Amino acid sequence: MTRLRKFYGWGFQDEELSAAEEAAWLGNFHRLFSVDRFEERHVPSLAEISLPTPRVTPPPALEAICTVEPYERALHSFGKSYPDTVHGLHGNYAAAPDIVAYPRTGNEVAGVIDWAGGVPLSIIPFGGGSSVVGGVNPVRRHGAKGAVSLDLSRMNRVIEVDPTSRAARMEGGIFGPALEAELRPHGLTLRHFPQSFEHSTLGGWIATRSGGHYATLRTHIDDFVESVRVVTPRGALETRRLPASGAGPNPAGLFIGSEGTLGVITEAWLRLTPRPRHRCGTAVWFPDFFQAAAAVRALLQAGLTPANCRILDPEEVRNTGSGDGSAALMVLGFEGWDHPLESLFSRALALAADHGGRAAHAEPGQGAAEKWRTAFIRMPYARERMVPRAIISDTFETAITWERFESFHAAVTRATLDAIREVTGRPGQITCRVTHAYPDGPAPYFSFHALGRHGALIEQWQAIKNAASDALIAAGGTITHHHAVGRDHRPWYDKERPDLFAAALGAAKSALDPGSLFNPGVLIDP
Amino acid sequence: MTRLRKFYGWGFQDEELSAAEEAAWLGNFHRLFSVDRFEERHVPSLAEISLPTPRVTPPPALEAICTVEPYERALHSFGKSYPDTVHGLHGNYAAAPDIVAYPRTGNEVAGVIDWAGGVPLSIIPFGGGSSVVGGVNPVRRHGAKGAVSLDLSRMNRVIEVDPTSRAARMEGGIFGPALEAELRPHGLTLRHFPQSFEHSTLGGWIATRSGGHYATLRTHIDDFVESVRVVTPRGALETRRLPASGAGPNPAGLFIGSEGTLGVITEAWLRLTPRPRHRCGTAVWFPDFFQAAAAVRALLQAGLTPANCRILDPEEVRNTGSGDGSAALMVLGFEGWDHPLESLFSRALALAADHGGRAAHAEPGQGAAEKWRTAFIRMPYARERMVPRAIISDTFETAITWERFESFHAAVTRATLDAIREVTGRPGQITCRVTHAYPDGPAPYFSFHALGRHGALIEQWQAIKNAASDALIAAGGTITHHHAVGRDHRPWYDKERPDLFAAALGAAKSALDPGSLFNPGVLIDP
Numbered sequence A, B: 001m002t003r004l005r006k007f008y009g010w011g012f013q014d015e016e017l018s019a020a021e022e023a024a025w026l027g028n029f030h031r032l033f034s035v036d037r038f039e040e041r042h043v044p045s046l047a048e049i050s051l052p053t054p055r056v057t058p059p060p061a062l063e064a065i066c067t068v069e070p071y072e073r074a075l076h077s078f079g080k081s082y083p084d085t086v087h088g089l090h091g092n093y094a095a096a097p098d099i100v101a102y103p104r105t106g107n108e109v110a111g112v113i114d115w116a117g118g119v120p121l122s123i124i125p126f127g128g129g130s131s132v133v134g135g136v137n138p139v140r141r142h143g144a145k146g147a148v149s150l151d152l153s154r155m156n157r158v159i160e161v162d163p164t165s166r167a168a169r170m171e172g173g174i175f176g177p178a179l180e181a182e183l184r185p186h187g188l189t190l191r192h193f194p195q196s197f198e199h200s201t202l203g204g205w206i207a208t209r210s211g212g213h214y215a216t217l218r219t220h221i222d223d224f225v226e227s228v229r230v231v232t233p234r235g236a237l238e239t240r241r242l243p244a245s246g247a248g249p250n251p252a253g254l255f256i257g258s259e260g261t262l263g264v265i266t267e268a269w270l271r272l273t274p275r276p277r278h279r280c281g282t283a284v285w286f287p288d289f290f291q292a293a294a295a296v297r298a299l300l301q302a303g304l305t306p307a308n309c310r311i312l313d314p315e316e317v318r319n320t321g322s323g324d325g326s327a328a329l330m331v332l333g334f335e336g337w338d339h340p341l342e343s344l345f346s347r348a349l350a351l352a353a354d355h356g357g358r359a360a361h362a363e364p365g366q367g368a369a370e371k372w373r374t375a376f377i378r379m380p381y382a383r384e385r386m387v388p389r390a391i392i393s394d395t396f397e398t399a400i401t402w403e404r405f406e407s408f409h410a411a412v413t414r415a416t417l418d419a420i421r422e423v424t425g426r427p428g429q430i431t432c433r434v435t436h437a438y439p440d441g442p443a444p445y446f447s448f449h450a451l452g453r454h455g456a457l458i459e460q461w462q463a464i465k466n467a468a469s470d471a472l473i474a475a476g477g478t479i480t481h482h483h484a485v486g487r488d489h490r491p492w493y494d495k496e497r498p499d500l501f502a503a504a505l506g507a508a509k510s511a512l513d514p515g516s517l518f519n520p521g522v523l524i525d526p
Helices: A019-033 A060-065 A070-075 A082-089 A106-118 A176-186 A202-208 A289-301 A314-319 A342-354 A368-381 A383-389 A402-424 A457-474 A490-496 A499-512 B019-033 B060-065 B070-075 B082-089 B106-118 B176-186 B202-208 B251-255 B289-301 B314-319 B342-354 B368-381 B383-389 B402-424 B457-474 B490-496 B499-512
Strands: A099-101 A121-126 A146-151 A158-162 A167-171 A225-232 A235-238 A264-271 A278-286 A308-312 A328-336 A391-397 A429-438 A441-451 B099-101 B121-126 B146-151 B158-162 B167-171 B225-232 B235-238 B264-271 B278-286 B308-312 B328-336 B391-397 B429-438 B441-451
Touching (some): A019 A383, A070 A099, A082 A457, A106 A121, A106 A225, A106 A235, A106 A264, A167 A202, A235 B499, A278 A342, A289 A328, A289 A342, A314 A328, A328 A342, A328 A368, A383 A391, A391 A457, A402 A441, A402 A457, A457 A490, A499 B251, A499 B499, B019 B383, B060 B106, B070 B099, B082 B383, B082 B391, B082 B457, B106 B225, B158 B176, B167 B202, B202 B264, B278 B289, B278 B342, B289 B308, B289 B342, B289 B402, B314 B429, B328 B342, B328 B368, B368 B383, B402 B441, B402 B457, B441 B457
Parallel strands (some): A099 A146, B099 B146, B121 B146
Antiparallel strands (some): A158 A167, A225 A235, A225 A264, A308 A328, A308 A429, A391 A441, B158 B167, B167 B264, B225 B235, B308 B328, B391 B441
């Protein structure tokens, strides 16, 4: 019944890249790096891993919800970032949490916090563990005796559905598929599908300001949060369920994006919609990426808000098997539940045509859009197979206003390619898509690929990451549009956010978490 | 050239209710209170007012931007709330600011803050002074030697327009009409038209989370703020210009709704749209208010987001001269700039018809919708003419989720009417409209009318306000959807916002305004 998640790699233990998928990935990389074979290292099994002895034992009252099983400690040692995966390859579990706690109620969360405050222990909130930015690594703050990974996955209920206002009260630890399954009988959906959907939780989405499937205007989970309940070291708080308010700064806004630094999001009311009944969409081909981007801008600035309006540059098209790499692709789709959307779709196609777009003939189930969608869902499974071959393959994402987009793209691309060449001694690749778009700018999503060297993968990755992030911040972008800050993005977040905002946020943290128990190193150092 | 604003009453000195408008208002009140005449008191002129001697004098460096002219001090003594107007009637200007400062640059703002910190003086940011919640009253905090009203209206430039990303950088002190006039040559508009549009400023809108003309989904200024620049006692900060970000809690979100407690919003980048070219709309009549509300819910939950979707109960219809009071009215309108909206409009009319709505025949320029619009813009001018007649007439607004709307409306209405009868000894009236609406709930806007007694108006008003606000908060609403908290709403805001959020916000204030210089009594007491 219970499908276990991998402690190394993405997703469930019984799910991985097929041989054909792996061959496709490797085929790309053989061509890209002009090499015949990759030196593949062995990934240690659980039996081969040595975990440090836990430095603490839970009090009797918490024994029932705490575990030190090796699988659990290994699973909670890392998120799913590139360096996380390299550490896994090296069997480097020195930073494993001392304890993994699985609270079932808000009171049990408070119990763990009380215990952790007394010892003291650092507390690392853990939803699905899908962080790609070092957000769930069990880092101890200076002076802490250990770290407890606080896994919310047993707080996974849909508590109440309000069909009149179309909202539901749900616990923070519910995973995407369970959430949607429980809403389905009500004819409702949250319609928030991050790439990690199967392996991430509602509380994690709120804590990290996740970006969903809906690709334009109202893309982040922020817009769908009606209220939050948070357990902090100072106690629990709950914001009012309101459709809108003008009473002071939005109180939920302090916790949306707080990344587990202020406490744990144990419950939330989320705004829902009926399940879509009207859909129309197609693939649209463009001679080049910036013409496609101009079309995206035209659509958004025309007031159109398609559910999907993603664009891929030609290299990304080829890498994902969506096309031969001779053109840029727009995956365009409208969806709704009340009225037909064909007239808006037609207008979108006309605007796309104005910018050189050519709609594909309908190929249901096998068109470029469908191929891209499959590749998109399968992408995260590649990392665990590429890292053992010393392939450095990662993504980063940002947002920028339209008037700077081309120069921004050029600066980031050049800096990343230069760093790859300098660090690895051979050319690599960077590709770009636009995953989300707004009237005033796009959210570009970059993928880069380099051939690294076993033993130096993290240093090499870090050097490339530094160059890309430096360029991105210097050119005015945000260090993350929806992946979050975690620990990996801290140096650039520190440049992006105003220092006085950090002072205010640090003061707010000290008010709620005076012992600095929560998620040290993430967002702020109070 | 310069039209002066009234220090008593609304708007410009050369603008007030016409005789016909005043007769209409009074006609309603004669009927409502069953009285033949009102005892009208004299409103003191500037020459008749005595102002306290300023307790401080500005340093030489600030002399050029500071004034102690009686008109200026009187103008900055109050906002436009009901009790403000009663104080004006009484000639009670004891709380006048010692100094009014008109900085022209961010550096001059910092200069005033430095001076105020040294004395110390409380600093009261002042945009258009249109607050109806006690947000701009020059209250001194304990220990302060005086209060300076910091009027931003000389920081009124549109600094830069970016036509590509459709955004503009503007100073905080620009008034609505000037802002739109400067954007018009670019074919762009902010399209944010609060009722106070002529007499309020961009910075004030951001500081108070104002609600604009656009009546559904994206109603608050929040959605249009791309970045803010704020001068605090600790220095200036500026958030990045970004279409969206997932990097920590939204930094601008701390200042949007901060109501001048953290510093002064001196500049902001705002998202714009082209000026509307496509418009369709009509008045729709419903047998009763809750059928109209059900239609609003149906429209919003169908994914329709009309620019206007206001509903008025029958009494409000009669009071505003929009109809005879036998039916509820929906003012429905779509507008856009790219593509025709008739199909969405038709769908909206069909949904309205499903709920008993009957669209009016087109009567361009003289229909019910147009009559309502005129009454809406003119409403604020009534107060200065009614207060001298001891009429207690005020509004309050809130938001609530749909499933509670009817019981909420009943509780608030009953509590208010009971209080009016108890306090004034005779029946009064409460009417309701819905000014803004969301898929998960409406923003109801109540107007109440009572016949008070000269000499006791503020106490009577306060008793009614208390009853209404207590009921509203007990029934789950917010103390304000877009009027802000100010000082008048503090007791209920303190119940609405979680205590731990107040602790966090207070800590943030202490980090930015360690001397508690800014706007004492508003939002928080750090």
